[in-house]
Amino acid sequence: MDAVARAHEEHWGRLVATLIRVTGDWTLAEDCAQDALAVALERWPRDGVPDNPGGWLMTVARNRAIDVMRRAAVEERKLREAAMIEPAPPEEDDRLRLIFTCCHPALALEARVALTLRTVAGVPTADIARVFLVSESAMTRRITRAKSKISAARIPYRVPEGDALGERLPGVLAVLYLLFTRGYDGEPVLAEEAIRLARLLSELMPGESEVSSLLALFLLQHSRRHARRDAAGELVTLDRQDRALWDRPAIAEALEILLRTPVEGPYALHARIAACHATEGETDWGSIALWYDELARVQPTDVVQLNRAVTHGYAYGAKAGLELLETINLDRQVYPLVIAVEADLTARAGEPEKARALFYEAAAATPDGIERRALRKRADEL
Amino acid sequence: MKYMMFVCSDPEPETDDSRVPDIEVWVAENDAAGRRIMGDVLAPPSAATTVRVRGGETMLTDGPFTETKEVIVGFDILECADLDEAIAVAAAHPMAYGGRIELRPFANL
Numbered sequence: 001m002d003a004v005a006r007a008h009e010e011h012w013g014r015l016v017a018t019l020i021r022v023t024g025d026w027t028l029a030e031d032c033a034q035d036a037l038a039v040a041l042e043r044w045p046r047d048g049v050p051d052n053p054g055g056w057l058m059t060v061a062r063n064r065a066i067d068v069m070r071r072a073a074v075e076e077r078k079l080r081e082a083a084m085i086e087p088a089p090p091e092e093d094d095r096l097r098l099i100f101t102c103c104h105p106a107l108a109l110e111a112r113v114a115l116t117l118r119t120v121a122g123v124p125t126a127d128i129a130r131v132f133l134v135s136e137s138a139m140t141r142r143i144t145r146a147k148s149k150i151s152a153a154r155i156p157y158r159v160p161e162g163d164a165l166g167e168r169l170p171g172v173l174a175v176l177y178l179l180f181t182r183g184y185d186g187e188p189v190l191a192e193e194a195i196r197l198a199r200l201l202s203e204l205m206p207g208e209s210e211v212s213s214l215l216a217l218f219l220l221q222h223s224r225r226h227a228r229r230d231a232a233g234e235l236v237t238l239d240r241q242d243r244a245l246w247d248r249p250a251i252a253e254a255l256e257i258l259l260r261t262p263v264e265g266p267y268a269l270h271a272r273i274a275a276c277h278a279t280e281g282e283t284d285w286g287s288i289a290l291w292y293d294e295l296a297r298v299q300p301t302d303v304v305q306l307n308r309a310v311t312h313g314y315a316y317g318a319k320a321g322l323e324l325l326e327t328i329n330l331d332r333q334v335y336p337l338v339i340a341v342e343a344d345l346t347a348r349a350g351e352p353e354k355a356r357a358l359f360y361e362a363a364a365a366t367p368d369g370i371e372r373r374a375l376r377k378r379a380d381e382l
Numbered sequence: 383m384k385y386m387m388f389v390c391s392d393p394e395p396e397t398d399d400s401r402v403p404d405i406e407v408w409v410a411e412n413d414a415a416g417r418r419i420m421g422d423v424l425a426p427p428s429a430a431t432t433v434r435v436r437g438g439e440t441m442l443t444d445g446p447f448t449e450t451k452e453v454i455v456g457f458d459i460l461e462c463a464d465l466d467e468a469i470a471v472a473a474a475h476p477m478a479y480g481g482r483i484e485l486r487p488f489a490n491l
Contacts, residue, residue, distance in 0.1 A: 104465075106465055106469070152487055152489070153465045153485075153487045154383045154464045154465050154487060155464065155465045155466075156463075156464040156465065156466050160466070164466070
């Protein structure tokens with residue numbers, strides 16, 4: 001990767017975050033960061049890359065912002081120039097302020113995701129639009145609208161403190177999680193972006209165990225990205241994956257994070273379950289079932305209950321899993337996964353005929369072609 | 383920063399089991415802190431009159447300008463540092479429990 005592209009990836013978030021704090025103007029901040037990178041593109045190949053690329057870019061961007069504001073109204077100029085010359089030393093990293101503001105719950109969830117990608121991660125609007133299946137102009141409007149609301153409603157540019165931090169952090173993590181799952185099986189770039197943001201957040205908030213746990217969870221799930229599909233693009237279930245294709249360094253990093261991170265929330269539990277699946281040799285279903293019991297207590301969603309039934313089926317026998325499955329009240333046509341789970345447990349309970357019919361039923365209710373083929377394959381193998 | 387706080391009823395309220403705050407306490411606290419500039423309770427929409435001037439002629443309609451099940455039952459004008467402070471004030475209002483509250487910033491033109 002060339003120096004300017006690398007600088008873009010490394011420094012974009014910090015440039016924009018600091019410029020927003022000193023100018024109070026989101027659009028100006030982005031424009032000046034963009035301008036600074038354009039100047040770098042022109043000068044670095046000719047004059048060489050400066051010793052401190054981040055500092056160089058910040059100076060150029062900041063001078064550009066001062067120029068623009070010199071042309072603005074006198075009164076406003078005086079106010080802002082004062083702020084520019086002697087910016088108050090920030091107590092926390094500006095990028096942390098930026099992340100919390102982009103993920104403010106007064107913004108719609110889709111706007112939070114788009115704004116975080118554009119402003120913190122520096123992903124071009126056209127790319128965000130492509131991933132979320134809308135036109136570039138629609139995505140531009142969505143981002144512009146979010147920025148206008150931040151300014152019009154005066155959403156504060158700060159990291160919440162005390163109880164408010166505990167209330168707001170899960171919302172930030174939910175945005176990252178949504179980004180990751182969007183990228184998990186479709187857009188690897190998004191998954192990588194989510195990992196980068198989680199890594200940044202865990203560096204900025206080292207005391208928050210759920211942040212570190214989320215990073216570990218991402219690393220573990222992402223470590224299987226090359227094994228998740230076969231050569232024909234068909235889904236490969238965990239037990240049939242070629243483990244040589246797993247990303248060992250990513251798994252090692254995740255396990256190291258979990259060693260020093262206490263279990264204090266749902267992401268810690270999800271990460272430990274993912275870690276059990278990433279170990280060599282026989283899968284320890286007993287441990288996984290226990291983690292799921294804990295998870296069902298703190299996060300009793302239908303999906304968690306469903307996975308708990310699966311793990312009980314593996315840990316304590318298919319009958320135990322089927323019994324738990326009966327307690328789940330989900331519409332089977334809307335969630336064909338329920339039928340697939342029953343099919344799998346039934347097969348292992350020694351009733352292949354019944355299981356085959358269930359796999360076909362699940363396939364018929366599944367909209368995604370790849371998943372549907374995977375289910376038919378299971379039926380045909382019985 | 384000024385915010386208009388529309389206090390609305392909710393036709394299908396989800397009951398909240400937590401203890402609902404007292405309106406007298408809410409008013410006293412926010413008045414004392416200088417966060418509530420003014421506010422009042424409104425008569426029901428059946429007492430509303432909608433006024434328009436078209437072609438120089440004043441036209442009146444009996445009732446509110448929109449037909450919705452939600453009804454604005456009162457309002458408060460807040461002076462807060464930012465949206466987070468306004469949200470905290472709104473979330474402590476008894477009508478946030480069982481009803482709903484809309485926070486609208488002044489446009490500051």
